[in-house]
Amino acid sequence: MIGDDAGALGLLWGPFAEFGFMRRALVGCIALALSGPALGVFLVLRRMSLTADVIAHGMLPGVAIGFLVGGLSVTAMSFGGLVAGLVVVVGAGALSRATGGREDSTLAGLYLVALALGVAIVSTAGGAVDLTRLLFGSVLGVDDPALLLMAGTAAVTLAWLALAWRPLVLECFDPGHAAATGARGGLWHLSFLGLLTLNVIAAAQAMGTLMAVGLMMLPAAAARFWARSVGGMVYAAVGFAIAAAVAGLLLSFHADLPSGSAIVLCAGGIWAVSMLLGTVDGLLPKLLARRRHLTG
Amino acid sequence: MIGAVRLRDLVVAHGQRPAVHHLSGEFAPGSMTAVVGPNGAGKSSLLRAIAGLHAPSHGGIETSGAIALLPQAAAIDRAFPISCLDVVMLGLWAECGAFRAVGRAGRARAVAALASVGLDGFAGRPVGSLSAGQLQRVLFARLLVQDAPVILLDEPFNAVDAATTADLLRQLELWHGQGRTIVAVLHDLDLVRAHFPQTLLLAREPIAWGATADVLTAANRLRARGMSEGWDAEAEACRQAA
Numbered sequence: 237m238i239g240d241d242a243g244a245l246g247l248l249w250g251p252f253a254e255f256g257f258m259r260r261a262l263v264g265c266i267a268l269a270l271s272g273p274a275l276g277v278f279l280v281l282r283r284m285s286l287t288a289d290v291i292a293h294g295m296l297p298g299v300a301i302g303f304l305v306g307g308l309s310v311t312a313m314s315f316g317g318l319v320a321g322l323v324v325v326v327g328a329g330a331l332s333r334a335t336g337g338r339e340d341s342t343l344a345g346l347y348l349v350a351l352a353l354g355v356a357i358v359s360t361a362g363g364a365v366d367l368t369r370l371l372f373g374s375v376l377g378v379d380d381p382a383l384l385l386m387a388g389t390a391a392v393t394l395a396w397l398a399l400a401w402r403p404l405v406l407e408c409f410d411p412g413h414a415a416a417t418g419a420r421g422g423l424w425h426l427s428f429l430g431l432l433t434l435n436v437i438a439a440a441q442a443m444g445t446l447m448a449v450g451l452m453m454l455p456a457a458a459a460r461f462w463a464r465s466v467g468g469m470v471y472a473a474v475g476f477a478i479a480a481a482v483a484g485l486l487l488s489f490h491a492d493l494p495s496g497s498a499i500v501l502c503a504g505g506i507w508a509v510s511m512l513l514g515t516v517d518g519l520l521p522k523l524l525a526r527r528r529h530l531t532g
Numbered sequence: 533m534i535g536a537v538r539l540r541d542l543v544v545a546h547g548q549r550p551a552v553h554h555l556s557g558e559f560a561p562g563s564m565t566a567v568v569g570p571n572g573a574g575k576s577s578l579l580r581a582i583a584g585l586h587a588p589s590h591g592g593i594e595t596s597g598a599i600a601l602l603p604q605a606a607a608i609d610r611a612f613p614i615s616c617l618d619v620v621m622l623g624l625w626a627e628c629g630a631f632r633a634v635g636r637a638g639r640a641r642a643v644a645a646l647a648s649v650g651l652d653g654f655a656g657r658p659v660g661s662l663s664a665g666q667l668q669r670v671l672f673a674r675l676l677v678q679d680a681p682v683i684l685l686d687e688p689f690n691a692v693d694a695a696t697t698a699d700l701l702r703q704l705e706l707w708h709g710q711g712r713t714i715v716a717v718l719h720d721l722d723l724v725r726a727h728f729p730q731t732l733l734l735a736r737e738p739i740a741w742g743a744t745a746d747v748l749t750a751a752n753r754l755r756a757r758g759m760s761e762g763w764d765a766e767a768e769a770c771r772q773a774a
Contacts, residue, residue, distance in 0.1 A: 412603040417625040
């Protein structure tokens with residue numbers, strides 16, 4: 237089934253050469269791998285690593301309602317997800333300020349309720365198959381509208397990052413200075429959250445809502461072990477994410493796994509190796525360096 | 533006049549609790565003032581309000597000229613992967629904003645600022661590798677680049693050794709000589725007496741404001757301590773100047 241040119245190369249290239257849906261998933265995932273991890277790096281730096289997860293869970297009721305109204309339509313589900321995701325992430329901030337509670341507990345509360353609500357809505361309308369596909373992804377889900385959404389999201393995110401880079405770094409590093417110099421950090425942060433939600437939704441097309449965040453956060457977390465500058469971290473994270481996307485799609489094809497979990501497992505492998513071997517604070521280099529020190 | 537900061541019946545509150553209570557007065561252009569007082573006396577809140585980071589709940593603040601703020605060192609994320617030079621160049625924000633290129637001249641100013649705080653050759657070093665004193669020097673270099681007529685400093689010598697304190701004080705006096713207005717929150721009263729002509733003693737309410745020798749009397753300091761410890765759970769809404 238893989239073709240005549242069997243062997244290692246056939247295993248690697250065959251699925252993409254033979255099947256249109258694999259090619260679409262590949263293009264879509266590479267597009268996402270270009271933009272998502274860059275946002276992930278800023279989340280890691282702001283100690284907001286769980287925020288993307290909260291969005292991914294929180295958008296589920298919106299996706300489910302979109303599913304009820306429009307069936308498996310990218311437009312309906314994405315619009316629903318965008319609204320619900322933004323409501324959860326912006327609402328949590330406003331709610332915790334208004335009630336004096338801590339933001340993390342408010343976020344946890346909101347996303348648990350949202351996840352349960354989303355599962356309940358999908359269960360009443362669709363079957364178990366639909367639910368699995370929504371939550372964990374299927375490469376078969378990447379049709380033309382989904383591919384357009386993924387590529388469009390990546391293009392908009394990269395253009396926005398080029399504009400917003402300096403204010404984002406400043407807002408991350410020293411929000412007080414940002415406010416004192418009139419850098420409007422809050423406004424940039426809000427647009428950041430909007431693009432983050434869009435990226436999670438686009439990723440959910442191929443990887444499912446529960447796994448969408450993996451391609452964003454794991455490469456970003458891994459990049460911390462290789463780079464000492466924000467720019468370096470972003471390049472490393474994007475490279476890792478592309479590798480994880482390609483390897484994950486192949487794993488999903490050959491081992492018949494849901495594409496989302498296969499991609500996230502590959503990204504997780506890269507993260508584990510980075511923690512062990514990374515040149516910046518990696519475990520092994522740290523152990524080796526302990527025996528030597530500089531002369532001055 | 534450039535460099536003046538005028539406070540008119542200023543109240544800065546966190547929720548309903550006032551941190552600064554009905555404070556009026558002026559930091560004159562070119563003055564060098566220490567703000568002292570017990571913990572929780574509203575010193576940081578006052579600086580943040582002057583810098584525009586915290587809206588007053590009553591009264592007003594008139595300022596003329598740009599304001600540069602040195603935040604408490606604890607407010608900075610030292611694990612952030614950024615180089616010393618980039619931190620200093622953030623001081624060019626007022627000129628370059630979010631989009632304009634920093635340019636060769638701006639870069640040269642940042643490098644020169646690093647050199648003049650004694651960090652020659654530190655441009656490429658990540659801030660994570662600095663000691664507390666070196667980080668404070670980097671932030672002073674950023675103030676240098678900001679080139680503002682009003683400079684606010686929140687506990688600039690905390691966790692900084694004696695040699696660094698001496699160097700940074702020299703920089704403060706240089707700025708004072710250039711006619712800039714300096715307001716610094718400090719705890720070390722001997723240092724205040726030695727280097728700061730003016731002092732504002734704050735304990736939510738202003739206790740005294742004027743020449744340092746007249747302000748830092750034993751009687752004033754006792755009053756400040758007494759007022760700051762009073763926390764009235766049944767406090768009524770303030771009717772003063774309402």
